[in-house]
Amino acid sequence: MASGQLSRAEALTREGVRHACHVMLYCDTRSKLFHRTPIGHIVLMQMRFDGLLGFPGGLVDPGESLEAGLSREVMEETGVALAFSEEDHMASCFAPTTSGPPSTPPLITHFYVKKMEEDQIRAMEIAGPSRAVDHGLEVLGVVRVPLYFLSDGGGLPSFLSHGFAGNARSQLLDALRRYHLVAPDDLGRALTSAVQVTA
Ligand code: GTP
Ligand code: MN
């Protein structure tokens, strides 16, 4: 396992830590951009209140199971009721330490991936926000991740140039690789051509 990574079971034995769970929801699709470029899959992320991209999910409350916490956060942030199980868990890791009061306990972030049907994903994009209590507040909008490459560098390379919360960017890349949503060579290409936008 990569540095900072630990198993779900091991994470649960740690004392004095906080836990956060986030999920990548996705489906296959036959839709084509401009009637020409197959988009392949719909992968959902969100624009957060802080202007960073992240996955739906959040901090687990004391006494709440990881998967129950994830369900509650997904309801608050997307307005959709979804149940999660250990089988949806992909990885856990210690979050990079951030500035905060010295008493802030370390955070373990758990990442889940769930494949859905295209109509469920479309419902999350269209009907979900009208019911989500956090829509317009903690969550500024649902976004799809472009998985394709346009000739001018647009698509995945541009998307990866945005700012991401915590380790959401590496979670996205790991999941795209693991679930074969983008070919390995293309992922490498996206990473080398992603730029940090400065102006
Ligand atoms: P509140 O309801 O305001 O407490 O927020 P939340 O419970 O929804 O928590 P949030 O989703 O912001 O996640 C908690 C912490 O995890 C944040 O401090 C972020 O830095 C980090 N984080 C946020 N989104 C992601 C994500 O998609 N992946 C990872 N790994 N970390 C994230
Ligand atoms: Mn148009």
Ligand code: MN
């Ligand atoms: Mn939340």
Ligand code: MN
């Ligand atoms: Mn959240």
Ligand code: MN
């Ligand atoms: Mn919360």
Ligand code: MN
């Ligand atoms: Mn909240």
